[in-house]
Amino acid sequence: MERMPAEDLKALQLDRLKAITRYVYDHSSFYRQRFAEAGVTPDDVKELDDITKLPFTRKVDLRNTYPTGMFCLPKNWVVRYHVSSGTTGKPTVVGYTKGDIETWTESLARALTSIGLGRNDVIQVGYGYGLFTGGLGLHYGAERIGAAVLPTSTGNTERQIELMQDLESTAIACTPSYFLHIAEVAERMGISIREDTKLRAGIFGAEPWSLETRRRIEDTTGIKAYDIYGTSEISGPLFTECQHQNGIHVWADMFLIEIIDPKTGEQVEDGEQGELVVTTLNKWAMPLIRYRIGDLTIKESEPCECGRTHPRIMRILGRTDDMLVIRGINVFPSQIESVLMNIPEVGPHYQIIVSREGALDVMKVRVELTDRGFSDRIGDLMALNRRISKELKNVLNISAEVELVEPGVIPRSEGKAKRVIDTRKV
Amino acid sequence: MSEIKQISLFVENRPGRMAKVSKTLSDAGVNIRAMTIAEAGDFGVIRMVVDDPQKGYEVLRNSGFTVSMTDVLAVEMRDTPGGLYEIVSALGESNINIDYAYAFVTAKSEKAMLIMRVDDIEAARRTLSSRGVKIATPEEIQKI
Numbered sequence: 001m002e003r004m005p006a007e008d009l010k011a012l013q014l015d016r017l018k019a020i021t022r023y024v025y026d027h028s029s030f031y032r033q034r035f036a037e038a039g040v041t042p043d044d045v046k047e048l049d050d051i052t053k054l055p056f057t058r059k060v061d062l063r064n065t066y067p068t069g070m071f072c073l074p075k076n077w078v079v080r081y082h083v084s085s086g087t088t089g090k091p092t093v094v095g096y097t098k099g100d101i102e103t104w105t106e107s108l109a110r111a112l113t114s115i116g117l118g119r120n121d122v123i124q125v126g127y128g129y130g131l132f133t134g135g136l137g138l139h140y141g142a143e144r145i146g147a148a149v150l151p152t153s154t155g156n157t158e159r160q161i162e163l164m165q166d167l168e169s170t171a172i173a174c175t176p177s178y179f180l181h182i183a184e185v186a187e188r189m190g191i192s193i194r195e196d197t198k199l200r201a202g203i204f205g206a207e208p209w210s211l212e213t214r215r216r217i218e219d220t221t222g223i224k225a226y227d228i229y230g231t232s233e234i235s236g237p238l239f240t241e242c243q244h245q246n247g248i249h250v251w252a253d254m255f256l257i258e259i260i261d262p263k264t265g266e267q268v269e270d271g272e273q274g275e276l277v278v279t280t281l282n283k284w285a286m287p288l289i290r291y292r293i294g295d296l297t298i299k300e301s302e303p304c305e306c307g308r309t310h311p312r313i314m315r316i317l318g319r320t321d322d323m324l325v326i327r328g329i330n331v332f333p334s335q336i337e338s339v340l341m342n343i344p345e346v347g348p349h350y351q352i353i354v355s356r357e358g359a360l361d362v363m364k365v366r367v368e369l370t371d372r373g374f375s376d377r378i379g380d381l382m383a384l385n386r387r388i389s390k391e392l393k394n395v396l397n398i399s400a401e402v403e404l405v406e407p408g409v410i411p412r413s414e415g416k417a418k419r420v421i422d423t424r425k426v
Numbered sequence: 427m428s429e430i431k432q433i434s435l436f437v438e439n440r441p442g443r444m445a446k447v448s449k450t451l452s453d454a455g456v457n458i459r460a461m462t463i464a465e466a467g468d469f470g471v472i473r474m475v476v477d478d479p480q481k482g483y484e485v486l487r488n489s490g491f492t493v494s495m496t497d498v499l500a501v502e503m504r505d506t507p508g509g510l511y512e513i514v515s516a517l518g519e520s521n522i523n524i525d526y527a528y529a530f531v532t533a534k535s536e537k538a539m540l541i542m543r544v545d546d547i548e549a550a551r552r553t554l555s556s557r558g559v560k561i562a563t564p565e566e567i568q569k570i
Contacts, residue, residue: 369436374492376434376473376543377525378466403468406438408490 001253002110002308006301009252009309014048016281017256021045021054024287027072030065031289051256051279052267056290062092062233071095071286078285083131084232094133094232095285101140103282104235107251108141114242114249114306115201115226117171119146122198124164126174126182127206128415129153133236134206138173147171154178154414157185164197173203173228176213177417180348183221194222203228205237207416208316208334212341214245216348229316231293234278239313244305247312254282257311258290259299262320273298275320276313294320324354324420326361329398333419336365336400339391345373345384349410354422361424364401365392368410429497429547430564431479435472436492439465447472447486454485459570460530460541473528475500475541477568498543499550500562505531505538513540513559520553522546532570 004012022042024031035041038055045051062070071078078095085091096104117123123142127134135153142149150167152160154174160182164172172179179202186193193199202217205228217225229248230238234255239248250257258267259274268274276295280287298314318332325331333352340350347368355362365388373384385402392400411418437443444463451458461474476482479495486493503509510529517524525543532539539562544550554561 369492371492371494374434374436374494376432376471376494376496378464378471381436381469381471382466404436405469406436406490407492409438 002114002249002251002310004253004309006303006309010048012253013256013281016253017048017051017279018042018045020279020281020287021289023284024072024289028070030061030070048256051258051290054290056265056277056292057288058292059092059233059294063090066090067093068095073097073285080136081131082133082136082232082236085132092233094235096235097285100235100283100285103254104137104238105140105144107235107238107254108137109144110251111228111238111240111249112141112145112147112203114308115203115224115240116243117142117145117147117201121145121147121170122150122168123147124150124152124160124169124172126152126154126160126172126178127237132415133230133232134173137230137236137238138203142173157182157414158189161186161189161191161197164199165191168198170198171201171203172199175206175413175416176202176204176209176217176225177207177349177412178414179204179217179225180213181412181414183217193220199223201226203240205229208318208322208332210334210338210341211315212338213348216341227315229313231295233291233293234280234288235283242304242306242308246304247300247314249304249308249310249312252310255279256281257299257313259297260292262296270299270301273317296320322420324352324363324422326354326363327398329396331363331396331398335395336392339395340365340367340388343373343388343391345370346388346404347407349412350419351410352420354420354424356424362401363398364403366403366405366410368407369404370407373404428564430475430500430541430562430567431483431495432498432541432543433474433476433479433482433486434494434496435486437470437472439468439470444472446489447491450485450489450491451476451482454481456482456485459567460528460539462526462528464526473526473541475567477570479564496543497547498541499547499554500567501540501542501554502560502562503529503538503540509538510540512557513554516553516557516559517544517550520549522550522553 025042034055040053077097079098080096082094083091125138129135139149202223202225214225226241228237228240230236239250241248256279258277262275276297278291296317300312303309318334323330347370351366353364388402457477459475464471523545527542529540
């Protein structure tokens with residue numbers, strides 16, 4: 001399946017797109033109404049490009065139909081629920097049939113295999129177990145490939161490290177910021193991840209992270225750091241990079257992806273940045289048609305060096321709702337992270353504080369000074385501060401105030417890191 | 427020649443930080459001989475000469491401070507007008523730059539002690555010695 005010729009994959013996608021379109025139309029009053037508003041019926045889908053005739057679905061639709069208004073099957077088909085945290089609004093509920101869990105598991109099993117994991121591995125799952133999809137998702141995928149799962153979930157960092165040593169974890173799945181914290185705590189305990197553990201791969205996601213963070217993780221701990229992608233609405237974590245670390249493989253027999261211009265809604269070419277739109281082709285409790293997750297990325301359809309033919313997304317650049325607008329300029333926290341990770345004098349944890357002074361937006365970046373960056377000459381520290389400001393300005397095109405803080409001052413997170421504090425009253 | 431090791435700390439400019447530093451040293455039985463705080467807005471650098479630099483460095487580091495050790499010169503000054511001039515003019519004539527300096531008066535002797543970080547510690551030592559300025563050793567600092 002993973003090396004199926006592109007033409008055959010497209011034919012398969014078309015069959016499945018027709019089927020899912022017909023299915024939602026027949027089973028969901030929500031979709032029937034949406035299709036009617038857009039003046040389309042399932043009969044209008046004759047080729048893959050016809051997908052552009054179908055209306056988009058958005059997060060707000062899930063909220064408005066809370067809890068189960070977008071389900072296409074009676075609830076007794078559902079074998080599992082996951083619920084989003086609802087930090088940015090009402091929570092969203094996702095239901096899974098037995099088959100939906102199977103699709104999810106298969107997707108992750110392919111992904112974990114593509115990074116070279118198998119039955120000899122011990123995979124430590126440091127994502128939260130529970131309503132959040134991360135823990136259970138990875139758990140099922142890892143079991144499917146015959147690996148041993150160490151379900152540590154989040155928290156209790158010292159115990160995570162002890163178990164990593166004692167049970168010889170070879171891979172860990174968690175947020176990249178939590179792994180950086182684990183590495184710090186290990187160092188304090190006198191344990192080198194590189195020398196004293198068997199860890200060789202990390203599967204990091206659930207928050208955007210930069211290539212520079214990857215390099216820092218790989219350089220300091222000696223593991224290979226892989227990007228994982230997915231969101232709860234389309235199941236949970238689903239896709240990763242393969243060993244070539246050159247884009248996240250999206251299984252085209254399960255999900256059809258488009259990249260659109262967020263303003264016009266028109267599809268953009270491969271290689272152009274845009275908003276990711278996903279249609280689920282093999283999910284039945286709550287299928288999604290043209291769902292706008294809000295993540296910005298770039299699509300690549302050429303086969304990967306590894307031989308897999310499915311399209312890749314080239315790294316999540318940020319989510320449209322993570323974007324800060326400061327003095328009218330768009331700023332993504334990931335851009336700031338890229339700059340900071342290239343400066344060895346400061347640590348990997350940072351915080352962005354946006355406030356308004358009078359009519360002006362002010363951005364302050366707080367970052368921890370490392371031992372390496374410390375000089376007891378004030379002039380050197382001021383010069384470092386200026387250098388960081390200048391590099392931020394080069395990348396962001398707006399000026400940012402930099403505050404050097406003591407190590408350990410920026411709050412560490414076990415789940416998704418909260419990096420932006422915006423005190424502006426909108 | 428072994429140099430005097432000064433402990434330098436990076437601290438944020440907020441209440442209680444200095445208290446934490448001095449408590450950490452006092453709990454470890456480390457005595458501060460001389461200290462200075464240089465402040466630069468959000469943060470500051472504390473520099474100090476203590477009786478047991480290695481121990482002071484370790485306890486501060488283990489308490490999570492960003493800390494480093496720097497070689498400094500401690501020279502005796504006459505505690506009379508012109509005492510400082512004698513030293514800094516000698517260094518100036520030899521084109522040696524002083525990054526920073528701070529002074530303290532010792533209880534037992536009548537001398538004042540000047541702690542300096544200079545850009546060329548060897549040259550400074552030669553220049554001052556040739557003019558008869560007494561340079562303190564780590565042992566002497568420890569014994570004060």
